[in-house]
Amino acid sequence: MTLSIPITPLARQTARTFAEQQPDTEKAKQVYLNTLAVWIVNDYLQMLGTETDLKGSDSWNPIARLCADIADLKLWGSNRIECRPVLPGQRVCTIPPETWEDRLAYLAVQIAETEREGILLGFIPEARQSTILLHEFQSLDQLLERLHAIPVVIRLSQWLHGAFESGWLAIEHLISYRETPELAFRTRQVRGRDPEVPENVSVLVKQLYREHCLSENNLDSIALPSDPQQALIQLLQTATNEELRWTAAEILWTIDPSNPAAGVRRMTDLGLQLAGQAVALMVAVLPQRGQRLTVLQRVYPMGQQPWLPPGLQLSIFDETGKLFRQAQARQRDNYIQLKISGEVGEEFTVRVELDGVSITESFMI
Amino acid sequence: MGNVRMPESEITNLDQQLQELVIEICRHPWGSLARQKGITKLIGLIQQSHRLWRDTHAGYEDALQQTWFYVCRHLCEAATGAKYDPEQSSVITWMNGYLKYRLLDLKQQDAIDSQKRVFSRQTDTGEVLDPIDQVPAKPEQVPILEEVVDWVQRECIQLRRVHIRDRPDVNCEVLILRRLLPVTPWEQLSREFRIPVATLSQFYRRECLPRLVAFGRSQGYLDAEP
Numbered sequence: 001m002t003l004s005i006p007i008t009p010l011a012r013q014t015a016r017t018f019a020e021q022q023p024d025t026e027k028a029k030q031v032y033l034n035t036l037a038v039w040i041v042n043d044y045l046q047m048l049g050t051e052t053d054l055k056g057s058d059s060w061n062p063i064a065r066l067c068a069d070i071a072d073l074k075l076w077g078s079n080r081i082e083c084r085p086v087l088p089g090q091r092v093c094t095i096p097p098e099t100w101e102d103r104l105a106y107l108a109v110q111i112a113e114t115e116r117e118g119i120l121l122g123f124i125p126e127a128r129q130s131t132i133l134l135h136e137f138q139s140l141d142q143l144l145e146r147l148h149a150i151p152v153v154i155r156l157s158q159w160l161h162g163a164f165e166s167g168w169l170a171i172e173h174l175i176s177y178r179e180t181p182e183l184a185f186r187t188r189q190v191r192g193r194d195p196e197v198p199e200n201v202s203v204l205v206k207q208l209y210r211e212h213c214l215s216e217n218n219l220d221s222i223a224l225p226s227d228p229q230q231a232l233i234q235l236l237q238t239a240t241n242e243e244l245r246w247t248a249a250e251i252l253w254t255i256d257p258s259n260p261a262a263g264v265r266r267m268t269d270l271g272l273q274l275a276g277q278a279v280a281l282m283v284a285v286l287p288q289r290g291q292r293l294t295v296l297q298r299v300y301p302m303g304q305q306p307w308l309p310p311g312l313q314l315s316i317f318d319e320t321g322k323l324f325r326q327a328q329a330r331q332r333d334n335y336i337q338l339k340i341s342g343e344v345g346e347e348f349t350v351r352v353e354l355d356g357v358s359i360t361e362s363f364m365i
Numbered sequence: 366m367g368n369v370r371m372p373e374s375e376i377t378n379l380d381q382q383l384q385e386l387v388i389e390i391c392r393h394p395w396g397s398l399a400r401q402k403g404i405t406k407l408i409g410l411i412q413q414s415h416r417l418w419r420d421t422h423a424g425y426e427d428a429l430q431q432t433w434f435y436v437c438r439h440l441c442e443a444a445t446g447a448k449y450d451p452e453q454s455s456v457i458t459w460m461n462g463y464l465k466y467r468l469l470d471l472k473q474q475d476a477i478d479s480q481k482r483v484f485s486r487q488t489d490t491g492e493v494l495d496p497i498d499q500v501p502a503k504p505e506q507v508p509i510l511e512e513v514v515d516w517v518q519r520e521c522i523q524l525r526r527v528h529i530r531d532r533p534d535v536n537c538e539v540l541i542l543r544r545l546l547p548v549t550p551w552e553q554l555s556r557e558f559r560i561p562v563a564t565l566s567q568f569y570r571r572e573c574l575p576r577l578v579a580f581g582r583s584q585g586y587l588d589a590e591p
Contacts, residue, residue, distance in 0.1 A: 001409040006426035006433070023510045023546050043430060047437045048404055049396040058574065063581030066509050067544060068574060097551045097566030098574070116426050128563065130551075141402050148398040167396035174395075179443035271394035 003044065003120045003140060011039040012115060021062055033085035034059060034071035037109040040118035041073050041083040050147065051076045051166045069096040072103070076165040079150060081105045086121065088113055091134055095127040103127075105146055108137050153362045156285045156293060157344045159264045168266040171253075174280055175267075180303065186334050187300055188254045190247060195254035201228045204251055208235060208244055215241045233261045236286070242294055242339065249286055263287065268361075269302065274354040277309045278302035281352060281361070293365050294341035297350055300334075307332045313353045314338055324348065379414055380455040383407065387449070387456060391441035404437055411457060418461040420468050428467035436460050510546060516580055517541055527572050535560060537573045544569065 015035035019028040038059050042052050053074040058064040072080045082103045084093050093108040108121040122137030125146060147166075154165050175184050185194065191207075193200040209224045212235060225231045228251075235248040252262035265284035284296040297316065301308050308329035314336050315326045327336040340348065342365045351360045390403035411417060422428070436456075438444045449459055517524060521538050528536035535558050543549045551562045558565065 001406070001413075003405065003408055004412055006430040008427040008430050009424060010427070021509055027546070027548075047408075047433055048401040049437075050401070058578060061578050061581045062509055063513060063577045063584075064574060066513065067541065067577050068569075097562050098570055100563065100566060101570050140405050144398055144401045144405065148401075167394075169395070173444060174442075176443045179448065269394040269396075271397065 001139070002122070004117045005040045005043050005120065007036060007040065007111075007116055007118055011036060011043075014039065018062075018065065022066065027066075030069055031065055033087075033111055034065070034069070034083075036111055036115070036118060037071050037083040037085040037107075038073050040109050041081065041107055041120070044120060045073075045075075048144075049167070049169075051164050051168070053163055056163070068098045070099060072099065075104070075147070076152070076163065078102075079104050081107060081123075082127075083107050083109055086110045086134065092131040093121075093134055093137070094131055095129070097130060100127055104150065105143055106132075107143070108134055153347070153364050154283075155364045156283070156295060157365060159266065159285050160287060160293075164266055167268050168283075169268070171265065171267050171282070173267075174269055174302070182304070182306070183300075183302070186306065189334075190250045190254075195251045198228075201251060201255060204247070205231045208232075208248060212239055212241070212244055215239075215244065229256055229259070233259070236261045242341070245286060245294075246284075246296060246339065249284070265296075267300075270352060270359050274309075274312070274352065274357050274359065277312070277354060278305070279308065279312070279352065281350070283350075283363075288341060291344045292341055293344065294339065295363075295365065296337060296339050298335050298337040299329075299352055307334060308336060309354055311354060312336070313351075315351045315353065316340055317349045317351065319347045321349075379410070380457070383410060383456045384451055386410070387440060387451060395442065404440070407440075407456070408433065408437075411460065414457065416457050416461075418464050418468075422468060422471060424471040425468070428464055428471055431467050432460060432464040435463055512584065513545065513577070513580075514542070524576070529560065529564065529568050532558070532560070534558075535565070535568070537576065540565070540569050541573050541577065544573075 015032045018035045019032040022028040022031050038054070038057065042054050045052050053076070054060055057072050057074040057080070058068070058070050059072050064070055071083045071085065073083055074080050080103055082095070082099045082105070084095060084106060086093050086108050088110060090110075093106070095106055099106075105123045105125055106127050107123045110119040110121055112118070120140060121134060122139055123143040123146075124132060124137055152165050154168065155163075158164075171187070175187055188195060190204060193204060195201050195204065205228045206224070209231065216239075225234060232248045232252050232255075236245055236252075239245050239248070249262040252259050253265065256262070263284055263286035265282060267280050267282045269278075269280050271278065278301065280300050280302050282296075282298045282300060284298075286294045286296075288294050297314060299308065299312065299314050310329055310331050310333075312329040313326060314328075316324045316338055318324045325338045325340065327338050329336050342348070344365055346365045347363065348365075349360055349362050351358050353359075386403060386407050390400055390407065393399035393403070417429075419425075420428075435446070436449075436459075439446055440449050440456075442448055449456065453459070454462070517538055524538035524541070525533070525536045528534070540554075543554060551566055554560075554565055555562045
């Protein structure tokens with residue numbers, strides 16, 4: 001089965017802009033078609049929830065696309081796929097030698113004469129010759145299998161640059177206030193208070209500053225900015241106590257979610273894989289001094305259930321596979337969490353386990 | 366009457382098949398392989414059914430693509446809007462409903478725009494014309510080619526040092542310039558240098574392109590948000 005993806009006016013306009021930067025007509029046509037092919041594949045993968053990084057692709061770099069016949073689409077990490085345009089009636093797909101490496105797959109995308117739709121014809125996993133017959137291309141199902149077969153090490157330092165692995169979504173994508181208001185309410189609680197309420201925020205901020213003064217042994221001289229947002233940012237930048245910084249970040253997630261001072265957090269739905277219990281793993285990252293990051297791992301119940309299943313375990317293992325930290329849900333826990341910190345490049349794994357069934361994710365700081 | 370009933374029952378069969386597929390899709394988490402395969406199959410079946418709402422509006426593809434995104438994201442979960450309710454309608458009816466609303470938005474926007482100005486590239490039916498052959502190259506506007514040539518000249522000493530093993534004559538400077546305008550085909554370079562295409566292109570990818578990409582970034586040559 002082939003799929004048709006609509007080519008939007010914006011896609012054509014972008015392709016035209018890129019083409020207009022080229023020195024001659026032939027090159028302009030090549031860039032035009034390459035851009036459309038990449039755009040179409042990007043749309044398809046985004047429809048399925050696969051993370052892509054269009055702007056990090058070489059095809060989106062003006063110098064690279066001038067100097068090479070390139071139609072790559074960057075996915076997560078250093079993974080790329082090549083999206084080759086094919087015109088109607090063509091029986092072969094052209095794969096330029098400069099793209100023979102560093103690609104997980106080569107997709108053939110037929111651009112309709114009307115330029116109103118692109119048809120995903122299929123893919124091949126490798127290319128070592130310039131032309132390949134289209135009937136040798138494999139199905140999209142096989143492409144998806146290939147993309148899912150890549151062992152994913154989640155690179156948290158990249159999160160701070162906006163690069164996220166497939167399946168790790170912004171919290172709003174998984175917890176909708178409209179659909180599950182109770183769950184949304186529970187997940188934003190900080191020390192039993194809801195930061196949606198401004199009075200709660202000022203109470204929390206005052207508490208944090210008292211504790212900050214105590215922990216820095218600096219009883220009166222730390223001024224509290226009157227704007228709670230500023231106060232939290234100052235705390236995040238100056239406090240050395242990690243617990244305080246995390247609490248400040250948590251409040252900021254509600255009152256100013258896009259503020260970079262609060263680090264990054266993403267969530268993955270673990271589905272019903274654990275004995276039919278719906279849970280999600282949230283991971284948040286805050287920069288520390290130098291090359292260090294501090295990482296919060298938290299497991300939430302999903303859907304309508306208010307508590308985690310008792311006995312659910314969250315464990316962190318170090319690079320050698322040795323158990324580093326562990327937490328276990330009791331009766332009526334609305335989440336469990338663990339925190340660790342480390343240097344960029346350090347690896348660890350996280351396991352969520354219930355009744356002998358477990359899900360493991362690998363991370364690199 | 367029999368020939369009227371036939372297509373109806375076919376429609377029902379397809380709707381039944383799609384309904385079952387939706388249930389299967391929603392058993393798997395968003396982003397999982399099974400969910401992605403299911404959605405791909407669903408899109409294919411809907412496209413094959415020829416029951417999608419059509420329209421000649423120039424922005425139809427835009428509306429349709431918004432609709433596909435909406436359908437994929439709201440089949441099993443509420444995200445930006447309400448989740449699909451199989452009790453209320455078949456998937457195709459639900460999808461067409463959303464599509465018609467997006468088209469209505471576009472037509473309302475047209476009415477506002479038409480009071481402002483008329484686009485020169487549009488025909489009187491509102492269709493935007495841009496056949497591939499009419500894509501113009503306007504090198505005078507963005508002299509990227511010149512920038513690259515200047516950069517190669519400035520960096521020539523460095524670029525000459527990076528070459529294919531034992532072949533100082535096949536270096537980054539030479540290959541970048543030969544692959545710029547006019548583009549020398551790989552096969553011709555291969556014959557000329559007596560080096561296989563795969564070796565030449567591998568060297569180009571590993572050594573030349575990253576330097577060009579980095580130069581592009583340093584020049585602030587990054588494309589604005591599409």
